[in-house]
Amino acid sequence: MQKNISKIIDEKLLEKIIAVAYGDAGLYDRMVVWITARRFPEIEKLLAEYKLTSKSVHQLVETELPDSKLGYVRQRTISKPQSDFFGSTIYSFASKPLLSASTAGIIILTIVSVLLFYNPPPEQRYTQAEIELAQVQLEQSLAIVGKVFQNTEKTLDAEVISKHVSKPLNKGLIFLNDYLIGG
Numbered sequence: 001m002q003k004n005i006s007k008i009i010d011e012k013l014l015e016k017i018i019a020v021a022y023g024d025a026g027l028y029d030r031m032v033v034w035i036t037a038r039r040f041p042e043i044e045k046l047l048a049e050y051k052l053t054s055k056s057v058h059q060l061v062e063t064e065l066p067d068s069k070l071g072y073v074r075q076r077t078i079s080k081p082q083s084d085f086f087g088s089t090i091y092s093f094a095s096k097p098l099l100s101a102s103t104a105g106i107i108i109l110t111i112v113s114v115l116l117f118y119n120p121p122p123e124q125r126y127t128q129a130e131i132e133l134a135q136v137q138l139e140q141s142l143a144i145v146g147k148v149f150q151n152t153e154k155t156l157d158a159e160v161i162s163k164h165v166s167k168p169l170n171k172g173l174i175f176l177n178d179y180l181i182g183g
Helices: 002-008 011-022 027-039 041-058 067-077 082-094 097-117 128-181
Strands: none
Touching: 002 067, 011 041, 027 041
16 A cells, blocks of 8 residues: 555655645645545545644744753854954864865965966067077068069060050050041
């Protein structure tokens, strides 16, 4: 019988049954539990047991805490003076090994990564001879580029523009002129 109940009742249904028994469930949950209890007598018995437990819990009377216990609770919850704050902070930090180990690990990882990955750029120091040599090489390379541009300009003027652009353009203008003049 217990196996049949465990097949029917899942965790959500059990939570709904308890909420209905204690009077905390909404209308929908009450309907679901009521229909399920009608279908399965085991669930109806379980609901009745929880209702009895709820009734006995609700019948408990509140009692006041004796003054001696109340003073002890106040003494334990009142904040410590500021002079003891640093010591209590270290104690509370050290008493939690997972927190202190992870914090120490993060600090060590940060320091190591800064030391490994931070490489300041080296300062470049050039001698006067190196600077003069670079200046001469720059002038020579600019002179070579200038000569190449001059040769390209001459070739462009002499061969490309005169042969491939000027001649067809002149033929077209002559044809257009003849056509407009009527000749």
